[in-house]
Amino acid sequence: MTERHNAFFTDIAEATRLTQAGRLGEATALIQRSLGGANLSAEGARPTDASPAPHGTPRLEGPATRLDPEVDAAQATLIPERLRENIDHVMQGLRSLVPSLNGLTGGGQQAPGxxxxxxxxxxxxxxxxxxxxxxxxxxxxxxxxxxxxxxxxxxxxxxxxxxxxxxxxxxxxxxxxxxxxxxxxxxxxxxxxxxxxxxxxxxxxxxxxxxxxxxxxxxxxxxxxxxxxxxxxxxxxxxxxxxxxxxxxxxxxxxxxxxxxxxxxxxxxxxxxxxxxxxxxxxxxxxxxxxxxxxxxxxxxxxxxxxxxxxxxxxxxxxxxxxxxxxxxxxxxxxxxxxxxxxxxxxxxxxxxxxxxxxxxxxxxxxxxxxxxxxxxxxxxxxxxxxxxxxxxxxxxxxxxxxxxxxxxxxxxxxxxx
Structure with missing residues (x-):
């Protein structure tokens, strides 16, 4: 199997995990990228937390920027209509394949240790x-x-x-x-x-x-x-x-x-x-x-x-x-x-x-x-x-x-x- 195919199936497995977790906006964006469509705006992406600080560092910090509410529906407006139809079709297939893909995603319910x-x-x-x-x-x-x-x-x-x-x-x-x-x-x-x-x-x-x-x-x-x-x-x-x-x-x-x-x-x-x-x-x-x-x-x-x-x-x-x-x-x-x-x-x-x-x-x-x-x-x-x-x-x-x-x-x- 080619490297491109491996990457595609890795993306599909991750999209399955996100779908199981109810994070359809992120799953949609991942599939969209994997299919080679137009990039989504980075504003719709969920931020990734920084790595935990070492135990020896101070634990109390002052106020920081608040997390704004995220709306998956807003991301949909950034996807061309024809591509969105293709993504919707793939997402429907993913939902039906969730049980069989559990082995690829570790069940899709928790982060790996x-x-x-x-x-x-x-x-x-x-x-x-x-x-x-x-x-x-x-x-x-x-x-x-x-x-x-x-x-x-x-x-x-x-x-x-x-x-x-x-x-x-x-x-x-x-x-x-x-x-x-x-x-x-x-x-x-x-x-x-x-x-x-x-x-x-x-x-x-x-x-x-x-x-x-x-x-x-x-x-x-x-x-x-x-x-x-x-x-x-x-x-x-x-x-x-x-x-x-x-x-x-x-x-x-x-x-x-x-x-x-x-x-x-x-x-x-x-x-x-x-x-x-x-x-x-x-x-x-x-x-x-x-x-x-x-x-x-x-x-x-x-x-x-x-x-x-x-x-x-x-x-x-x-x-x-x-x-x-x-x-x-x-x-x-x-x-x-x-x-x-x-x-x-x-x-x-x-x-x-x-x-x-x-x-x-x-x-x-x-x-x-x-x-x-x-x-x-x-x-x-x-x-x-x-x-x-x-x-x-x-x-x-x-x-x-x-x-x-x-x-x-x-x-x-x-x-x-x-």
Missing amino acids: PNGTEPDGVASEGGQFVERSFSNAAGARDYKLFIPSPRSGPRPLLVMLHGCSQSPEDFAAGTRMNTLAEEEGVYVAYPRQTSRANAQKCWNWFEPGDQGREMGEAGIVAGLVRAICAEHSIDRSRIYIAGLSAGGAAAANIARAYPDLFAGLGVHSGLAAGCARDLSSALSAMRVGAPGAAEPGGAAGFGAGAVTQKLRVPTIVFHGEGDGTVHPRNADAVLAQAGIEALTPRQEGGINGRHSYTRTRYADDAGRIQVEAWSVQGAGHAWCGGSSAGSYTDPNGPDASRAMLDFFLSHSLTGGQG
């Missing part, structure tokens, strides 16, 4: 891990969605926000959340932060415009959740959000802004909602701990012990006592926002791997656990009990993914704790 293999823990037998895109008035983001094997009745949904320099694929592999989600029949959405939105792909948790309801990244994630609910059979009383580091801080912002949408919050190595209003206050909170939280965009709430607005969502917190990136005092600020002063603590300890830990559960007057805190001795800035297949993980210590999922599934918006 090292040496062309899939990251360990990204996909589970019986489930699917697919690429999706979302846009609304607040902005646009791609995301990966884990769809569990079919179950009867509406299913829970968990949103997972990755840390700086990470990706949905990396975060899924490191937390192994998809494996647990398949066991429990839970959908998991992994929104993708881009280098266009933040140079290090951090969620902009320290920006007032991304902290409030229907604002910036908080509004994008909430809209993304609503879109998933409209497309899939989701139990809207059992929607949860969790994140690591910058993703944990963003999750706290979003849960505080949408207590009517989320039935549970998980913050791993993160910070309290609204604890920073700019880069300077963010760096200070990361270095010495955030004393409290302010209203989005406000200047108050940064005095010692000030917590001006409570989290009204059941909350679970994980933090390593040896975390040198986000000070462990930030876990105390999240717990203060969760209202532990009005709850009764029940403390226990244990050893898992090389790490000992203290687990404190906080119950209300009816005995229902509303807040849970895990303090892990010897752990640093990493997801506890995670897999080495992903970045920022510590295979030793208690399994944060299992603990979070168990905590979440015991709560719902309508029934309290189950």
Whole structure:
């Protein structure tokens, strides 16, 4: 087979993968180029993220250019009519050939791992891990969605926000959340932060415009959740959000802004909602701990012990006592926002791997656990009990993914704790 033929079939395989992921505009552009037609304008192309920064580089960056919503339909106007008819014909054929071409594309549902293999823990037998895109008035983001094997009745949904320099694929592999989600029949959405939105792909948790309801990244994630609910059979009383580091801080912002949408919050190595209003206050909170939280965009709430607005969502917190990136005092600020002063603590300890830990559960007057805190001795800035297949993980210590999922599934918006 000639080199030209090899290239053509490679392009067809990639177009198949893009088609499966719902990215028809990109698939169309690829086929158009492969057929030798006129080039599309580069403005319609989706930007490629920069490679993740080395672990030793600073993770917090200031505001960057926002990602504009992408509209596949706009690309179609750039393709001559006759060529577009040919492309449409090829695309119809691709859709019918998807099952037989899966072997060429690795299933077309997830990014390949090292040496062309899939990251360990990204996909589970019986489930699917697919690429999706979302846009609304607040902005646009791609995301990966884990769809569990079919179950009867509406299913829970968990949103997972990755840390700086990470990706949905990396975060899924490191937390192994998809494996647990398949066991429990839970959908998991992994929104993708881009280098266009933040140079290090951090969620902009320290920006007032991304902290409030229907604002910036908080509004994008909430809209993304609503879109998933409209497309899939989701139990809207059992929607949860969790994140690591910058993703944990963003999750706290979003849960505080949408207590009517989320039935549970998980913050791993993160910070309290609204604890920073700019880069300077963010760096200070990361270095010495955030004393409290302010209203989005406000200047108050940064005095010692000030917590001006409570989290009204059941909350679970994980933090390593040896975390040198986000000070462990930030876990105390999240717990203060969760209202532990009005709850009764029940403390226990244990050893898992090389790490000992203290687990404190906080119950209300009816005995229902509303807040849970895990303090892990010897752990640093990493997801506890995670897999080495992903970045920022510590295979030793208690399994944060299992603990979070168990905590979440015991709560719902309508029934309290189950």
